[in-house]
Amino acid sequence: MEVHRCRFVKYQPASINALSYTPRTAKPTLLACGRANGNIEIWNPQWEWNLDKTIPGGANMSVEALVFTHQTILTDEDDYDTEEEKVEARKNLLAAPPRLFSAGLNAYIMEWNLHTLQAQRSVDSHGGAIWCMAANHVNTVLAIGCEDGCVRLFDIADGELSFIRSFDKQKGRILSVAWSPDDKYIVTGSSDSSIRKWDVTQGRSIARMTVEKLRREDTLVWAVSVLASGTIVSGDSLGHVKFWDGKLGTMLQTFPAHGADVLCLVASRDGRTVFTSGVDRKLNQFHLVETSISSKKRKAPSNNSSAGVPAPTSTTKWILAHNRRFHSHDVRALALEEDRPVNALVSGGIDVSLVVCPAQEFPDTTQRRLSCLPQKPVVSVSKTKRLMLCRFTNVVKVWRLGKGRLRVLLVAEKFVISCLTLTQWRSSHYCQLISSNIDLLRFPASAPTQPYLDMDIGAHLDLVEPQQAVLEMTMKDDRNITASALSENGMWIAVAEVEETKLFKVEDDPNYPGRLIVRKQKQFASSIVTPSTRGFGAHYLLFTPDSSKLVIAMTNSQVLVVDLSGWQEQRYEILRRFGQHRGMGENDERNDDGDEQVSTIVSMTISADGQWLSTGDLLNRIHVFNLDALQVRIYLGLYVSDIVYGRHCKDEYHTTLPNFAPTHTTLTFHSYHPSTLIVSLASNEFYLYDVELCRLTDWSRKYSEKLPIKFLQFKDKIMGFGFNPARPNTIVAWGVSYLCLIDLAKGVGDRDAVLNVAKRKRVEEDKAEAHKKVERRRRYEKLGITTPMPEPPRSALGEEGEGVEDDGVNFQVLHKFQPLMFLDFVGPDSMVVVERPMFGILEKLPPSFYKAKYGT
Structure with a gap:
């Protein structure tokens, strides 16, 4: 087997800045992960943490805060005449999908459409960069902390996103924000060494708590949370975790639990467990425990107290229970979902990987590191031209694959020749000399019937021609690339983002032999833009095997088949629109983006003969289309009328x-x-x-x-x-x-069976050794020798599923x-x-x- 191991693709994932679970009322449970390049990943923990989709970011769109909301209460019950109407409205609220908001240093709050993966609406903070964001417990108001030191509230009830009011201005930027359990006050941590408690109705500070300073430098309060009991928890840049009385504003306990900044913390729903982490990579768990009070320390009841009330015999206090280190760099975000079957504490940070561990079994459990690489391949290959394309955040690169030196091993009587390239071998006189009496000819590529057990997977072949970078394209758009494709004939490159799809023709560079240049097909975009496709990019791109058509899975869940045969006349025609992923029938185009039948297209493939096209979406609907039927209709000139009237052909839509x-x-x-x-x-x-x-x-x-x-x-x-x-x-x-x-x-x-080839080799060796021992024992018994022999290994005897045939x-x-x-x-x-x-x-x-x- 000849293997081209390519490690020259320097794909670099972005660091993780924010995490957010969907509220308990939203089903299924999802996790949003915001990265420094603006991308937002949506993970589904139901099937061992599957990455459902990625919302593309862009330049200056680093995500600093994420919030999932799901409104379940009616904001104005007077709008409904009967109780039945109210019950029906509440059911509609529960059935509605959750809403996702993000904020960052670009001073905008963005709401995202989870179907098209585009920004649905945005609003300016009017206070500069946004450092933190939190929704109240009924998911009707959004609070943000801004660079100018103000807390601002935004109305998100009933699908809105509008400004409500701004709180009094304070010194220093607001770095963290949290709502009280009853949503009557807000707690913030700022860059001036203070924690403030704000009255939501009046917009004024009603309490101020200060933390220690070092060398008269302000301490940054990176994280705050309000527990179910009203206790306030804070984490600061000195590495201290502090617990405060929510009513009096006095400090209850302090823990110098971290060696550097505490960047994030998360609390359990009952308020008895708190997890903290930060720059020192340590993940600490705090527990609230009950302790007994000795008789000497019990205080006698005062004269004003009721007679007969016994003195308390126990009290509660926080303890640092456990700690673990899962990351190699700063931990910037934590998210906790205690309910089973999720039961997951998720952490992420600079080292780009999400780490998941069971929350209720912490720390006596094993963590799982989710892959930071794309779950959908970002690489495409032209086999005939030996070209390989890879897309990055806003760059597309193309390499020409290298060629290996084939080692030929010839055994002819006592004559051995090795280390000849195939060309040298054919041109040498040894070919004619021993071609008639050759005994064995072995190439590095294994025989078609050779199993993996017999392969020599450790051999390395020399390179005659190394790989060569032949093209690099940097997109000028502010948005990240969502899809790319390279045609099989190496003639076309298609690149898409959420609002536009571009086509480039690839040609040899006359000034630099071996390199490529591209020419943008300016008429392509204008040819495919129609009222139904304007402003929509693509989630998936594929060329047909003959490179004559481009199939586009658009962000509005339509599938377009575009003809490229008229490129010389700058003519690109849409041969067919398939709307099955929008819930559209043969003559039905009623559904809009908000319809529950609309779903994001996440997979697409074309058969090797170009006859079949299959697409799948997040609702698990997999449709198959017959492109050969499309060819017949093109030949007969029938597709023009179908495009005009928006009809769908039964012959082209094959099956589901x-x-x-x-x-x-x-x-x-x-x-x-x-x-x-x-x-x-x-x-x-x-x-x-x-x-x-x-x-x-x-x-x-x-x-x-x-x-x-x-x-x-x-x-x-x-x-x-x-x-x-x-x-x-x-x-x-x-x-x-x-x-x-x-x-x-x-x-x-x-x-x-043992699936691991390397492990199975060891098992087979153990079995062979055990078989030799058994045969030797039998020979000894025939000779009358009764020397005890050691028993063969358990794995070699086939116990516990280790031994296999x-x-x-x-x-x-x-x-x-x-x-x-x-x-x-x-x-x-x-x-x-x-x-x-x-x-x-x-x-x-x-x-x-x-x-x-x-x-x-």
Whole structure:
């Protein structure tokens, strides 16, 4: 197997600044993760933390605060005449999806449309940069802390986002904000070493608490929270965690629990547990415990107290219970959801990865680090031109893949020749000399039937031609790139963001041989812009295998098929609009973006022969379209009238797949069985569906629900499938941390089999050694020797599912590679993998906190 291990793609994720769970009333539970580049990721913990979608950010759009809201109360009950109308209105509020707000240093509050992933509305803070944001408990008012030292309230009830009032101005910027349990007052932490308590009705400060200063420098209060009991908790830049009496404003307890700034804290719903973290990377857990009071310390009741009231025998106090370190750099955000089945404490910061650990079992539990790499591949390959494209935040780069030196090993009698390139071998006189009596010819690429167990996966081939960077495009737009594609003939590059899709023609650079230049097709954008597509970009882009059409999954959930054959005349025609993901039937275009049937398109694939197109959305609707029927209609000139009248053709809309329970993660057509669609799910199950017959394949009906248990238990989701031309009956399923070879000519084998190839090799060696010992014991017994022999290892005896038979193993898993971003085959037994080692990401980060200790 020839493997091109590409580590020259320097993909760098952005740091995590903010986290927010959806309220308890919103279903399902989601987690929003805001990053420094403006991107907002929406994670679903239901199926082992699947990344549903990513809202793209842009220049100067760093997310500093995130809030999910879900209104459940009626703001004006007088608008309803009967109690039945009120009950119906409350049901509608509960059924409505949650709203997502973000704020940052660009001084704007943004509300996001979770379907189109575009900004739905925005409002200026009128106070400069926004450092913090919080919603009241009934989710009708939003409070923000601004650079100018003011707290401002915004009305978000009933779908609004409007300014209400501004509180009195204070010295220093407001860094943290929290609402009281009854929503009557707000607590803020600021940069002037103070914590203030504000009356919401009057907009005035009613209490002020101060923290210590060091060398007369102001202390920054980075985090505050108000517990269910009214106790105020604060974390500051001195590393102190303080507990305050919410009524009197007096300090109850203080803990110098951190070696540097406390940047974030989160409290449990009952107010008896608090988690804090910050620059020193330590995650501390505080508990409220009851302690008994000794008889000597009990105070006698005063004369004013009621007679007969006994003195208290116990009191409560906070203790630092546990601490762990999960991160390598500053922790900037924490989020807590205690209810099962989520039960997750999530943390994130400079080291770009989310860490999830069970909250109720903290610290006696194992954490899970979610991958920071894109869950949808950002790489596309032209196999014929050996070009590879990768998109970054606002840059697109193209490389030409290198060529390896094929080592030829020839054995002819006592004659061995090695280290010849294939060209040198064919041109040498050795070829004619030993071609007639050759005994063995072995190439680095393995034989089509060779199992992974027999592969030499550690060999390295020399490069005749290294990879070459041939093109780099920097987008001038302020918004981040959402999709990109490279055509198979290497002639086209398509790039999209949330409001526009651009097409570029690729040509050879006449001044620099080997490099490429691009020319933007200015007529393309104007050709596809219509009243229904104006202002909409794309979530997904794909070229057909013959590079004659571009398929666009738009942000408004329409699918466009654009003809590129008339590019010389600057003519780009929309051949078809598919609106099935907007809930549109054959003659129905009534639905708008707010309709519950509209959903974000998250996956798309085209068959190798160009006949079938399949798309899937977050409602798990997977549609299949017949592009061959479209070709016939184009040839007959029938598509023009259909576009004018907005009709949909039954022949083009082929079928809808059955709705799977887990969310689907990828759609892929088998390269050598073009009518077979492979659907992978968030549970790591996958199904093979014959779109021509509209049913599951025989293999899938028999085995898809009997996949190996260890394969289903992989935490990393399947990100794609590769197809080796030398092995048309096999597929390679791959995720961030593994690749798995699956032979569709076999069954699934032993469900409890050892899947790890390296581990299975050790098991096989143990079995062989155990077999030798058994045979030796039998020989000794025949000779009358009774020397005790050691028992073979348990794993070699096949106990506890460790020992496996060769005939029972099909799913062969390799964990050899660093975190994977892409995998595909560019030729028989020639595989391209794009790796992004974690150490390559961490070395780009600033130094982590270090505090010297005596004796070190």
